[in-house]
Amino acid sequence: MSDVGIKDVAARAGVSPGTVSNVLNRPEKVSPATRERVEAAVRELGFVRHGSASTLRAGHSKTIGLSVIDIGNPFFTDVTAGVEEVASSLGYAVILSNSAGSRAKEERNLLVLAEQRVRGVLITPSDEDPARLDRLRKRGISVVLVDHPAHCPDQCSVAVNDVGGGMTAVRHLMDTGARSIVYVTGPLTIRQCLDRRAGAERAFGRPLRVIEMGAMTPRAGQQAAEKLLAEGDLPDAVFCANDLLALGLMRGLTHAGVRVPDDVALIGYDDIDFAAASAVSLTSIRQPTHQLGRVATELLLDECDNPATHAHQQIMFQPELVVRESTR
Amino acid sequence: MSDVGIKDVAARAGVSPGTVSNVLNRPEKVSPATRERVEAAVRELGFVRHGSASTLRAGHSKTIGLSVIDIGNPFFTDVTAGVEEVASSLGYAVILSNSAGSRAKEERNLLVLAEQRVRGVLITPSDEDPARLDRLRKRGISVVLVDHPAHCPDQCSVAVNDVGGGMTAVRHLMDTGARSIVYVTGPLTIRQCLDRRAGAERAFGRPLRVIEMGAMTPRAGQQAAEKLLAEGDLPDAVFCANDLLALGLMRGLTHAGVRVPDDVALIGYDDIDFAAASAVSLTSIRQPTHQLGRVATELLLDECDNPATHAHQQIMFQPELVVRESTR
DNA sequence: CCGGGCCAGAAAAACGTTTCAAATTTGTCC
DNA sequence: GGACAAATTTGAAACGTTTTTCTGGCCCGG
Missing domain, CATH: 3.40.50.2300 (Response regulator)
Structure with missing residues (x-):
């Protein structure tokens, strides 16, 4: 039960590993008959794709990082809920890190995110220094600023006025x-x-x-x-x-x-x-805290998935009197 | 800057890739002189270990999953903060997922966690059914129950009385x-x-x-x-x-x-x-919400890191009148 | 001086996927 | 029925580490 791989599925379905991969990633490329056979094998064997292998070979992961200043603050909690909602609906996992206002801890956390090869990072920066973020971008990790207006037009940001x-x-x-x-x-x-x-x-x-x-x-x-x-x-x-x-x-x-x-x-x-x-x-x-998280995530994933057509946006929400x- | 691998580091330091890996994972196994040379190369090249490759080969990751019922609830927020604190101090990344009370969503999230090959999962289960958790354990993923006393003695749990x-x-x-x-x-x-x-x-x-x-x-x-x-x-x-x-x-x-x-x-x-x-x-x-998260994480990581000596514990905290x- | 045991480091084989060119099958049209 | 194009499928290489086995040198006792 433990380690059934794509090969086992292939054997069971009587196809090659490559075909199984196609069923998993581009179902439209494979004939309905074989697709069904493979899907049955996946179910019967309880196959679960090995995310790391996939990331390694494909060169990009299905995770994003979220770095907030204070996870205990209801404001960030709501933002986080919005992020989680959008990310999980698109099949992305969210790695949470809390800088607790400490620049050093933020730095450590960003390193962990870089090691995990996250696709992108949502961050409420703990200070103005753009160097760390540039370093991430150099590594091919998209960055969206949350609750912090971007200074330069070459990145996305969402904030509230x-x-x-x-x-x-x-x-x-x-x-x-x-x-x-x-x-x-x-x-x-x-x-x-x-x-x-x-x-x-x-x-x-x-x-x-x-x-x-x-x-x-x-x-x-x-x-x-x-x-x-x-x-x-x-x-x-x-x-x-x-x-x-x-x-x-x-x-x-x-x-x-x-x-x-x-x-x-x-x-x-x-x-x-x-x-x-x-x-x-x-x-x-x-x-609009929840929306802040949602929109930031949508922006980030758009930037990741459509780097060609993506246009950076600096979004500023208007708060509301109650x-x-x-x-x- | 983008893709420096362990090989580049090895070349720069004039050693083999294997030695670099040793410096990274078992520094004591390599002579001080070469270790220093390798560390210098790592710094100079800005090398960051590729977590997926590492996970793939080593067979286990440096991430844990956290599945809560309602990320918006201050109770869980505090727990989450405790979890994040301990996990990040031990170099683990936390993948957050929110079941929002929906069993289906919880199921989907657990699948994502399984794909990511998390080392273990902290979960506040949304219902009593132990089948899902058994399935995780079969895959070698440790599980600790949070804010939910364990029924059987073969798993860890932390709860409040x-x-x-x-x-x-x-x-x-x-x-x-x-x-x-x-x-x-x-x-x-x-x-x-x-x-x-x-x-x-x-x-x-x-x-x-x-x-x-x-x-x-x-x-x-x-x-x-x-x-x-x-x-x-x-x-x-x-x-x-x-x-x-x-x-x-x-x-x-x-x-x-x-x-x-x-x-x-x-x-x-x-x-x-x-x-x-x-x-x-x-x-x-x-x-003791924060402590709940801390202790749960410590239990989980102990179970992961010392499977031999680990003894399952069902911890019950006592609440306090204010x-x-x-x-x- | 010689040989055995040790140690540091090297080399190569995995890990489980994706991808891409090549091979095979299927379908179409005369 | 045959030829050609299109649609599927195959097979093997590659992704960047870790791990295991090996090698060559060094130290030490005899």
């Missing part, structure tokens, strides 16, 4: 009557945090008061609330760089007797599942 | 003075929901009032709250089969003017990040 999202958020707050707004954010070394601020300030017309936290967690959000309260001067509204911060902040404010949205309106970013579930449901900016109780 | 968790939850509610308790759950076809109820009732001493919802989401929790309120007879406490239900329920109760924990105490299950972040933080039962405001 964070500047636009920031604008939408603040415009909405202003529409509900806010005159003073605070931006609570994670580290301003993160592109997303920066872009969202840029958009927010563009909508606001002038610089925003900013509270920068070291992390983007509920805990950090609660600390931000304390900071805000300590400063004394409560704004009309707060824009948080993600929902985790916003939920923590909401909790902090509520516990201090500040009412949301009556005293302070609040908007988050990402629209995670729990945004709708909190005591006062959270207005947020939704990103209004709930926290800004009413 | 859901009966114990249910007991802990209800015992805690009773300790805080609850006399009447309702169990809000997802489909009772799910093993976890059943086990938790069993434990809960064992602690309670008699059957619990049960509200069974079709899903385990915040929305379902909110509907459960409506149901509870409609029935009129409010209990002292509610035990929810997971945190998503609990958060939805909390929101539903709060909006109806019922105070948590003053009117009704509330405990969830899973201790997701947001449990601590809600307006009234949620008491919950924490599962007390917060919703039961004070």
Whole structure:
């Protein structure tokens, strides 16, 4: 049962190994009668193609790599689900690797992917350095950037318009009557945090008061609330760089007797599942995460399968405002 | 740059291909002088081992498969992170597949894993049928069950004691003075929901009032709250089969003017990040998810690397009570 | 000085597929 | 019925490693 090869199938079906291979890879090239005979033999023997041998000889594999920054983050989880969906429907296997924000680990992971001779790589790069990716491309491995706009037009990328999202958020707050707004954010070394601020300030017309936290967690959000309260001067509204911060902040404010949205309106970013579930449901900016993964994968596989006709695309999705109780 | 093989390295270093292979796989077998020369050549040429050729010849790969039921569920996400961590630290690549609860998709994914000749598979099976897994084992692929206790002692498994968790939850509610308790759950076809109820009732001493919802989401929790309120007879406490239900329920109760924990105490299950972040933080039962993934992977790789000395283990983790405001 | 045992490295045979040119069969048309 | 083209099928080489068997030199004891 264990090691039936293509030869065994060939013997059983009374054909040559080459024909079995044809049945497997180009069924249309072989007459219906023999095809059926071979397929029967495959079933009877429980034959499973040896992927490595196939990859070795054919020169390309049926796997793609996915390198994300934080597998624990719901954003990437959703992206991953989209990737897995498309890849598996096309018969591709997805090798997952998590750089955990470490450049060294990312490098190691990319090496593993190169060894596995993946067909292509989907990556949310942990920094701007394009050298590693160029090296992959030199090896014939296609690369698509995920949640990161490409700088040069010679590669594909999918991203979400964070500047636009920031604008939408603040415009909405202003529409509900806010005159003073605070931006609570994670580290301003993160592109997303920066872009969202840029958009927010563009909508606001002038610089925003900013509270920068070291992390983007509920805990950090609660600390931000304390900071805000300590400063004394409560704004009309707060824009948080993600929902985790916003939920923590909401909790902090509520516990201090500040009412949301009556005293302070609040908007988050990402629209995670729990945004709708909190005591006062959270207005947020939704990103098409699942679609991000799907489209990135489609782009990658198109690049792999039709290198001749493939045109590189830099796709930018628009995020969407979801209004709930926290800004009413 | 693209296709430098072991031969090129050998030529460059002035040795035979076999020696290069030895440097790569059993460095101790080759003299320090030549080893260094070969390593230099590897660096200079940017050689990357061709994983498929290696797998083909060596008969085993450096990849493992991970098949989960729902990649979007934070529980599995955490498990996945643990798996990735251990696997990548040992140089293994992880092929991720998502069965999305569909038996057919699980089957397809396992086939892909078999084609890739993964060394072993970590799987949260979508049903009880052991036939598929036996088939894998027949092919020499080790299998470790994740979040599912093994029935037979001839395989490894890691799981969390859901009966114990249910007991802990209800015992805690009773300790805080609850006399009447309702169990809000997802489909009772799910093993976890059943086990938790069993434990809960064992602690309670008699059957619990049960509200069974079709899903385990915040929305379902909110509907459960409506149901509870409609029935009129409010209990002292509610035990929810997971945190998503609990958060939805909390929101539903709060909006109806019922105070948590003053009117009704509330405990969830899973201790997701947001449990601590809600307006009234949620008491919950924490599962060692990350560790679940880590240990499962260690077990699997031990089984692969030391088949002789490996002893199958069925590990059962104990969940842990985390007390917060919703039961004070 | 000689011979046996050892060690480092070499050479060649796999591993299981795919591919491609060549061979064979089938079909078509006069 | 025969010739030619088209459609199938065959057979062997090749993909890049690992592994096993061998070879030649070296060390050491006798």
